[in-house]
Amino acid sequence: MTARSERDRSPFAALVLGWILPGAGHAYAGRWGKAVLFFSLITALLVAGLVIGRGTVILVRAPQEGGELRLWYAAQLCAGGPAIALTPISQYIATRDGVDWADPLHEMGTLYTAVAGFLNLLVMMDAYTRIAYPGRLGEQPQEEGA
Amino acid sequence: MWLWDVVYGFFAHLFSPSNPLWLYYPLCAVVAVVYKATKFDQPRKIAYQALHFFASVSLGMLALALVFYIISLLL
DSSP states (O other): OOHHHHHTOOHHHHHHHHHHSTTHHHHHTTOHHHHHHHHHHHHHHHHHHHHHTTTOOOOSBOSSTTOOBOTHHHHHHTTOHHHHHHHHHHHHHHHHHOOOTTOHHHHHHHHHHHHHHHHHHHHHHHHHHHHHOTTGGGOOOOOTTO | OHHHHHHHHHHHHHTOTTOGGGGHHHHHHHHHHHHHHHHOOSHHHHHHHHHHHHHHHHHHHHHHHHHHHHHHHHO
16 A cells, blocks of 8 residues: 555545444545454444343334334444444344343344444544544555655 | 441442343443544553553442442441
């Protein structure tokens, strides 16, 4: 990868890629170690939340007839692709088995998945700023031909 | 002796298998690692800072909860 191509990277593309797949923004910025770390942890948090909440936590709407929109989903959606992929599974299980809203494990699972979304938001912003402001964290922008 | 019983009861309840509050610890650990990995680049520094963050938050919250628990018993 040459210095010129590193400069040509778009911070906005890093932001969008980071939303589509957690850590992809860092992979785009050439930081593969962090990309793997962020992808593993955020996806693990989402899956753990789904397991803890017995599969019924990533819901667009409550499964009852005319169920209301769930505000938690806005936070979960920040985790991007994996959250979107898990939504129909969760919605199907919730419709089939029902949801125990009073279950503390359901609450904990919802919290896990929402925090996964918020963490991905932080990771996306980090990928953006690393490309937009390469001098941050004491990193020096690579010189041409360096 | 009374205070010891209170502290023991507090921790016994907190870590009982029927109480899912212990699930906050893995969550806090992941938050610590991701948050510190966005701030630092060297793996050793990330690990040290994440451990520091995790210990500070966990122990701080435990201490605060214990104080509030004792106050609630006195009221």
